[in-house]
Amino acid sequence: MNGISPLAYVPRRATLQSAGLGPVALFLGAYLLVCFFSSDPLVLAAATTGAAIAGYGCGAARAVRFSLRLGFALAAALIVINGLVTSRGSTVLLRLGEWPILGRVDVTLEALAAGAVIGLRAIGTMVVIGVWSACVDPDRMLRAVSGVARRSALTATLISRLVPLAATDYARLGEAAGLRGPGAAPVGRAAMANRLLAGSLDRAVDVAATLELRGYGQGKDAPARDEHRARSRFDRRFLVAGVVLMAAALAALVTGTGSLTTYPTIDYSPGPLSFGIAAMFAAGGFVTWRRGGWKGRRGDGR
Amino acid sequence: MALLAVLILTGCGVGFGAGDESGSAGLTVTRDYGSQVLVDEAVGGLGQSSTAMRLLDGAAEIETRYGGGFVQSIDGISGSGGARSFDWFYFVNGIAADRGAAEYVVAPGDRMWWDHRDWTDAMNVNAVVGSYPEPMKSGYEGREWPVVVQCREQQGPACNLVSDQLAADGVEISTGEPGPESMRVMVGAWPALRSDPVASRLDAAPAVSGVFARFGREGGEGGSVTLTGLDQRGGAAAGFGPATGLLAALRTGEDPPVWVITGTDPDGVSLAAAALGEANLRHRYAAVVFDGKVASLPIPDPAAGTAP
Numbered sequence: 001m002n003g004i005s006p007l008a009y010v011p012r013r014a015t016l017q018s019a020g021l022g023p024v025a026l027f028l029g030a031y032l033l034v035c036f037f038s039s040d041p042l043v044l045a046a047a048t049t050g051a052a053i054a055g056y057g058c059g060a061a062r063a064v065r066f067s068l069r070l071g072f073a074l075a076a077a078l079i080v081i082n083g084l085v086t087s088r089g090s091t092v093l094l095r096l097g098e099w100p101i102l103g104r105v106d107v108t109l110e111a112l113a114a115g116a117v118i119g120l121r122a123i124g125t126m127v128v129i130g131v132w133s134a135c136v137d138p139d140r141m142l143r144a145v146s147g148v149a150r151r152s153a154l155t156a157t158l159i160s161r162l163v164p165l166a167a168t169d170y171a172r173l174g175e176a177a178g179l180r181g182p183g184a185a186p187v188g189r190a191a192m193a194n195r196l197l198a199g200s201l202d203r204a205v206d207v208a209a210t211l212e213l214r215g216y217g218q219g220k221d222a223p224a225r226d227e228h229r230a231r232s233r234f235d236r237r238f239l240v241a242g243v244v245l246m247a248a249a250l251a252a253l254v255t256g257t258g259s260l261t262t263y264p265t266i267d268y269s270p271g272p273l274s275f276g277i278a279a280m281f282a283a284g285g286f287v288t289w290r291r292g293g294w295k296g297r298r299g300d301g302r
Numbered sequence: 303m304a305l306l307a308v309l310i311l312t313g314c315g316v317g318f319g320a321g322d323e324s325g326s327a328g329l330t331v332t333r334d335y336g337s338q339v340l341v342d343e344a345v346g347g348l349g350q351s352s353t354a355m356r357l358l359d360g361a362a363e364i365e366t367r368y369g370g371g372f373v374q375s376i377d378g379i380s381g382s383g384g385a386r387s388f389d390w391f392y393f394v395n396g397i398a399a400d401r402g403a404a405e406y407v408v409a410p411g412d413r414m415w416w417d418h419r420d421w422t423d424a425m426n427v428n429a430v431v432g433s434y435p436e437p438m439k440s441g442y443e444g445r446e447w448p449v450v451v452q453c454r455e456q457q458g459p460a461c462n463l464v465s466d467q468l469a470a471d472g473v474e475i476s477t478g479e480p481g482p483e484s485m486r487v488m489v490g491a492w493p494a495l496r497s498d499p500v501a502s503r504l505d506a507a508p509a510v511s512g513v514f515a516r517f518g519r520e521g522g523e524g525g526s527v528t529l530t531g532l533d534q535r536g537g538a539a540a541g542f543g544p545a546t547g548l549l550a551a552l553r554t555g556e557d558p559p560v561w562v563i564t565g566t567d568p569d570g571v572s573l574a575a576a577a578l579g580e581a582n583l584r585h586r587y588a589a590v591v592f593d594g595k596v597a598s599l600p601i602p603d604p605a606a607g608t609a610p
Contacts, residue, residue: 086369086370087351087353087404087405088355088366088369088370088371088404089370090355090356090359090360092349092351092356093318094317094318095316095317095318095350095351096316097316103405104351104407106351110370114369114370261365262370263366263369263370263371263404264355264356264359264364264366264370264404265359
């Protein structure tokens with residue numbers, strides 16, 4: 001698996017990969033909705049956990065770990081940045097004096113907490129997108145939405161294919177540079193980026209030519225849906241789970257339950273509804289699991 | 303080197319916690335143009351990071367909006383929209399603050415005044431008299447304006463009264479012509495003051511002047527000068543005849559405020575001058591003086607009600 005992006009789609013006979021796009025979109029969409037819009041740290045943490053469990057359940061452990069690493073790095077940056085640029089909040093931890101542009105900088109506990117909540121959102125969002133990217137076939141996605149937004153679907157699919165390829169190219173170029181021996185001059189990032197860009201442009205020309213050969217330029221409609229695909233036995237499972245979780249997500253957002261107030265002082269009092277919704281999202285991750293696991297079974301799992 | 307770095311950083315205000323605690327500031331919380339006082343106390347232990355928000359948070363239960371930059375509610379009294387708009391506004395030494403409370407660093411001696419009011423008809427009240435003797439003593443955010451008393455003709459006694467009272471309250475009075483950075487205290491009957499570009503704003507509605515009073519003439523041009531007190535909706539609420547005084551503060555943009563101690567006639571000016579003092583002006587946006595009484599402007603309107 002080395003050299004392949006952790007976020008690249010890998011066909012498996014696991015549940016998410018086998019189920020229809022609609023139920024999967026509903027299921028993961030509920031997680032995404034909560035991660036985007038909720039301010040409740042408990043629900044956010046539960047949704048992140050649930051999404052990670054879902055990823056592990058369908059063989060996307062690498063994608064989950066990669067997304068978590070990226071998410072935590074982004075969250076740390078958000079906490080630091082919010083701590084520096086927002087001097088609101090009553091509990092001053094550190095005075096950093098007057099800074100150019102920023103003015104007076106006071107690092108407060110409340111600003112760090114607000115940054116942590118934004119960071120938690122980022123982590124959750126990245127895990128959900130990582131699981132989607134690793135478990136949902138981009139070709140199926142293209143077929144499903146091509147009737148509605150043909151060009152956007154094509155663009156999204158190409159990106160989902162070409163970005164992992166670019167990552168692979170980067171790894172191979174790095175290996176090639178390392179093989180030149182210890183005496184060789186180090187290869188800077190600019191030179192690597194230059195080669196990567198040149199390779200990407202070459203590939204873009206190839207892709208454009210292939211698309212033209214396949215008739216994309218003539219405006220022929222691709223099948224609007226994955227019409228010939230048989231229903232998966234997991235469809236109902238994800239449909240039910242998706243409806244329940246989406247309802248819970250909307251309830252959490254509408255009622256604003258357990259919302260965290262950070263300024264001027266931290267105020268957080270999660271109620272029973274908050275705990276209930278968090279439990280649903282954490283447990284919802286196990287919907288992707290099945291007895292015996294996915295290992296050893298690659299390919300179509302209908 | 304490490305010691306030098308610590309000393310430099312400490313000198314730049316760098317350190318742990320809110321900083322050294324010294325000095326105190328006044329904190330007043332009122333509603334309806336100062337008519338109801340909710341909090342009125344001196345808050346000690348000001349640190350280098352004591353903002354208006356932190357000072358208020360230490361004395362009352364507050365809720366904020368827009369990322370913590372806007373005070374939405376104090377002790378359960380919150381801003382509201384609808385047909386009439388109510389919100390919290392704050393003044394520093396009688397000057398409407400030009401930034402969010404989380405950004406204003408309170409200096410020792412500052413008088414912070416929060417007021418929950420109906421701003422539908424007068425959003426911009428840039429200066430008030432209720433923090434007297436501020437801003438004459440300390441100015442605003444380190445800007446101290448030299449105070450010049452400007453007397454109109456035939457107002458010698460009233461002028462002397464004002465000067466003496468200011469001096470007694472610790473205000474240093476500058477002599478000579480006022481400059482662009484001077485804070486003027488104008489003393490004189492209204493007909494003599496209204497030619498001044500700043501004072502003439504009293505002829506306009508409260509939305510422009512920020513003062514809920516308007517001078518007029520009984521019986522048209524040539525008649526005696528009258529004063530009409532307005533309610534918070536800008537409607538006429540009380541009429542005052544001869545021998546009525548007015549104390550009001552005006553401010554244009556970033557200019558120093560201008561205080562107007564005036565009246566319908568010389569007797570009114572004398573009354574206004576005699577009323578200059580902390581006890582008479584406290585918690586008032588502007589004050590009208592008549593029959594030996596001092597009343598607040600705007601005139602409270604029971605029908606207008608208050609915010610929920």
